[in-house]
Amino acid sequence: MIHPSAIIHETAKIDSSVNIGPWTYIGAEVEIGAGTIIGPHVCIEGPTTLGQNNHIHPYASIGGDPQDKKYEGGKTRLEIGDSNSIREFVTINRGTEQGGNVTRLGSHNLLMAYVHVAHDCIVGDHVIFANNASLAGHVIVHDHAILSGFSAIHQFVVIGEHSFVAHAGMVGQDVLPYVLVSGDPAEPYGINSLGIKRRGFTEEQIAAIKSAYKIIFRQGLKSTEAIEKLKEMVTAHPEIAPMLQALENPSARGIAR
Numbered sequence: 001m002i003h004p005s006a007i008i009h010e011t012a013k014i015d016s017s018v019n020i021g022p023w024t025y026i027g028a029e030v031e032i033g034a035g036t037i038i039g040p041h042v043c044i045e046g047p048t049t050l051g052q053n054n055h056i057h058p059y060a061s062i063g064g065d066p067q068d069k070k071y072e073g074g075k076t077r078l079e080i081g082d083s084n085s086i087r088e089f090v091t092i093n094r095g096t097e098q099g100g101n102v103t104r105l106g107s108h109n110l111l112m113a114y115v116h117v118a119h120d121c122i123v124g125d126h127v128i129f130a131n132n133a134s135l136a137g138h139v140i141v142h143d144h145a146i147l148s149g150f151s152a153i154h155q156f157v158v159i160g161e162h163s164f165v166a167h168a169g170m171v172g173q174d175v176l177p178y179v180l181v182s183g184d185p186a187e188p189y190g191i192n193s194l195g196i197k198r199r200g201f202t203e204e205q206i207a208a209i210k211s212a213y214k215i216i217f218r219q220g221l222k223s224t225e226a227i228e229k230l231k232e233m234v235t236a237h238p239e240i241a242p243m244l245q246a247l248e249n250p251s252a253r254g255i256a257r
Contacts, residue, residue, distance in 0.1 A: 109125065163192060
């Protein structure tokens, strides 16, 4: 299951079911779980842990040093979950000591060609990164978010669950859950209605999310006023709780409006 031209460091821990293609390099302190497929010409450096049933396509570079001038060789790591598809030329860097020591990618994610995930990013589950989407350092991306091709996310920004960043969106502030943003700089243009409908949200739930969106973005309210209105809604409509939480606890970058 391991091509004879592959180079495997003696400290790497690789399940016996892992398939490793030709001319691939597996570095020190790399752990690879069962059922994972590593294509040809892949570079995986450690400390890096990959779970089960991942598929790493040719020329991906995983677990390399963070691209941060503050990094001075500290022992940081990359953690990747299960059943991810990481396509050609994807780069994912380890964390930095200043940023918490770890970059983390969850499970069931699709990273299309040339995606970049920088140091100290935390990515949830079922996220889609289209071609050339890029995360700067310290970005958080929650479950089921979609980043379209050539979109770019500024350092320390939070991308909410079920949100959608349109093609080439330049995101410099937090994107609230369910919200669709577009442009440079990215601004909200409604909610990701099609996406959440496909994920099983009912018409009633979608209507409540739309109402919450209008309260936040269309009624000219201050954030504190919008928060109070959402608190009145959330008991009857718990699906808006992620929007309320994100509005109450934005990152230092603030919220895209």
